[in-house]
Amino acid sequence: TNSPEQAAQEAVVLPIQRPEGCPFDPPAELAELRERQPLTRLRYPDGHLGWLATGHSTVRAIAADTRFSSRYELMHYPFPGTEDLEIPPATVGDLTGMDQPEHTRYRRLLAGKFTVRRMRALTARVEQITAEHLDAMERQGPTVDLVRAFAHPVPALMICELLGVPEVRRADFMERAAAISAPESTLDEQIAALAGLGDFFRDLISDKRAHPTDDVLSDLTTSELTDEELAGIAGFLLAAGLDTTANMIGLGTFALLSHPEQAAALRADPGLADQAVEELLRYLTITPTGVRAALEDVEVDGQLIRIGESVTISIQAANRDPARFDDPDTLDIHRKATGHLAFGHGIHQCLGQQLARVEMRVALPALFTRFPTLRLAVPPEEVPLRTDMNIYGVHRLPVTWGEE
Ligand code: HEM
Numbered sequence: 089t090n091s092p093e094q095a096a097q098e099a100v101v102l103p104i105q106r107p108e109g110c111p112f113d114p115p116a117e118l119a120e121l122r123e124r125q126p127l128t129r130l131r132y133p134d135g136h137l138g139w140l141a142t143g144h145s146t147v148r149a150i151a152a153d154t155r156f157s158s159r160y161e162l163m164h165y166p167f168p169g170t171e172d173l174e175i176p177p178a179t180v181g182d183l184t185g186m187d188q189p190e191h192t193r194y195r196r197l198l199a200g201k202f203t204v205r206r207m208r209a210l211t212a213r214v215e216q217i218t219a220e221h222l223d224a225m226e227r228q229g230p231t232v233d234l235v236r237a238f239a240h241p242v243p244a245l246m247i248c249e250l251l252g253v254p255e256v257r258r259a260d261f262m263e264r265a266a267a268i269s270a271p272e273s274t275l276d277e278q279i280a281a282l283a284g285l286g287d288f289f290r291d292l293i294s295d296k297r298a299h300p301t302d303d304v305l306s307d308l309t310t311s312e313l314t315d316e317e318l319a320g321i322a323g324f325l326l327a328a329g330l331d332t333t334a335n336m337i338g339l340g341t342f343a344l345l346s347h348p349e350q351a352a353a354l355r356a357d358p359g360l361a362d363q364a365v366e367e368l369l370r371y372l373t374i375t376p377t378g379v380r381a382a383l384e385d386v387e388v389d390g391q392l393i394r395i396g397e398s399v400t401i402s403i404q405a406a407n408r409d410p411a412r413f414d415d416p417d418t419l420d421i422h423r424k425a426t427g428h429l430a431f432g433h434g435i436h437q438c439l440g441q442q443l444a445r446v447e448m449r450v451a452l453p454a455l456f457t458r459f460p461t462l463r464l465a466v467p468p469e470e471v472p473l474r475t476d477m478n479i480y481g482v483h484r485l486p487v488t489w490g491e492e
Contacts, residue, residue, distance in 0.1 A: 092137075094407040096454055099129040099137055102166040102377075111473050112372060113316055113417065114264060117124075118142055118405040123490040126409075127389045131203070133171040142405035144412040144429070146389055151433035152402055153388075156380035158436060160185045161194045163379045164398040169342035181320025184436055186445045187383075191435060197311050198321065198439060201304040207442045209302075210249055214450045236396055240266065242451055243333035246443065247326050252296060252303030252414035262286060269331050271472070283321065286341050289319040331438045332374065333447050335474065335481025338366045341401045342471060342482055343419060345464055350412040350421050351456055359434040365448045366420035370428035371419045374480045378432065379381050459489040 103115035121128055123433050126143025136301040139146045150156055178185025183194050225237045232238075244265050245258070253261050261437035266271055267281035293305065304325070308318055344351040354364050378401040386393045393399060407428050414423075417426045430440035438444070456462060464471070464484035472483040 095129045096131075096137060099131040100140065101131050101133075101168075102140060106165070106475065108389060109469065111468070111471070112339075112346070112419070112433060113374075113400075114227065114376065114408060118402055119408065122405050122409060125312050127391055130166060132164040132166055133168050134164055135171075138164060138166075138400070139393055140166070140400045140402060141388075142409075143389075144406040144409035144427075145357060147401045147406035147429060148433050149243045149388060150380060150399055151436075153386065154188060154435065155328050155383050155386045156399060157187050157192075157383050158185055159187055160394075162379075162381035162383075162398075163378060164419055166377070166398075166400040168237060178325075179320060180317055181324045182323065183439070188435070195435070195439070197308065198304075201307045202439060202442065206304070207446060207468075210443060211446050211450070213249050214242070214246055214447050215454075216229045217242055218451050218454050222454060226458075229488070230490045231486065231488040234341055234487045235334070235482060236484070237343065238451070238455065239338035240269075240334045241329075241484070243330050243447055245436075246333075246447055247329055248441065250303060250329070251292070251322055251325065252299075252301045253292065254295075254330065257292070261288065264463070265326060265330060268327075269334075273316040281433065285323055285326070286319055289322040290315060291426065292322070292406075293318050293415065309412070315392040324442070327445070328438075331442070331481075333444050333480045335479055336368065336372065336444070336448055338463050339372050339374060340448065341462075341480040342370060342450070342456065342485055343368060343486070344445075345487070346468060348420050351462075352418055354453055355456045355460065358457060361449045361453045362420055362445075362451065363424060363447060366425040366428065367421050367423055368418065368452075369430035370407045370413070370425040370446070372480070373407045373428075373430050373476070374431070375432075376480060377478075403432070409434060436463075461489045461491075462487055463489070 100121065102119035105115050107113050107116050122142035126146045127139060127141050130140035132138055141150055150212050159177060160175050163175060165173065191451055221238050226449050227231055228237065233423055235458045244262050248258050248261060264281055264285050268278050291472055293309065296306040297309045300309060305322060311361060354360055380399045380401065382394050382395050382399065407430060410416050412427060431441045465488040474481045
């Protein structure tokens with residue numbers, strides 16, 4: 089292990105600029121760093137001297153190691169503009185910001201509700217909801233914003249199904265949910281929308297206590313969780329499950345439209361859907377970056393990470409590591425992309441991944457089969473990208489179909 093002076097000298101800042109004209113590729117500097125040193129010193133905007141992991145096996149090892157904490161208040165953030173942020177601890181019900189044993193308690197309670205039987209029932213619902221939205225798209229077309237018409241409402245309605253939001257309250261729910269992630273919402277508006285959703289969930293929970301139905305929230309009312317915890321969990325499931333899946337459908341469609349031979353292969357053989365989805369998860373890695381903080385001194389890759397130091401795990405760099413995936417920068421839906429880290433790894437690995445997979449496996453092939461001439465309605469460089477968000481994707485995706 090090198091001296092502090094040497095470490096400071098070697099430290100890099102987190103590359104965030106994606107290559108010009110390549111909306112699907114990570115910043116090019118990440119590949120150079122990964123090749124030179126998959127665990128490197130990182131200078132954080134607040135001056136903290138921590139680490140950046142870019143190699144697949146390194147990122148995976150750190151994510152699996154509970155000597156690295158996920159508690160937000162222990163972290164330094166690597167993103168520019170965050171240097172003066174006072175990072176508060178996780179809100180109630182936010183599993184991603186907790187460590188053991190609190191995390192274990194919530195995770196156990198929740199995992200028991202994401203059963204195979206329930207996921208199977210949700211598959212039938214996603215098929216129906218997808219078909220309804222494609223019908224509506226056809227009536228509305230031949231030019232629509234795919235995000236608004238399809239990529240956002242389908243996963244939003246699936247969250248309604250999961251939480252048991254009754255039919256009559258869905259319009260209200262969808263409006264509130266959209267306000268949180270709308271590109272034009274200010275931070276204050278987003279916080280206000282979140283608070284409104286808190287009230288919405290508290291109402292819903294008292295309904296479920298009185299009249300339980302077949303859904304995750306009703307099931308959880310019989311656990312020891314308080315109303316406050318239940319409302320927190322409901323809000324967290326919405327936050328974790330909506331923008332992620334919506335952006336995988338939106339950005340995934342953009343990627344397929346930009347690689348017409350891949351779209352044609354999927355259309356010709358919808359049986360490729362399962363592996364196409366894994367490959368899109370890998371290739372797009374819409375949650376590009378995670379952060380951990382060392383709870384004790386830990387040796388990784390022969391280097392000593394000291395207690396209190398923050399480690400940024402670049403999931404997008406890991407998912408493009410040539411040591412793990414051949415020809416990693418090529419989108420190839422025929423490959424077996426298993427082992428990608430797009431759902432995270434370790435105790436925080438995505439709890440909703442089966443639901444997310446079902447949604448993508450149904451929605452993407454259905455879209456491409458239903459609209460064989462689907463194409464962008466604007467030049468690709470005019471598609472507004474979520475470069476400013478934690479979850480990457482497209483703000484809007486204008487598409488059209490029919491005769492040229
Ligand atoms: C955690 C990605 C969809 C629920 C995570 C993590 C990632 C992720 C990377 C780990 C975060 C960390 O380590 O800090 C995704 C992606 C999705 C998706 C890419 C869509 C394609 C969903 C859905 C749900 C969901 C549909 C549920 C409705 C959760 C939960 C956690 C989580 C509850 C926290 C698990 C824990 O901390 O124990 N997700 N997710 N996700 N996700 Fe997802």
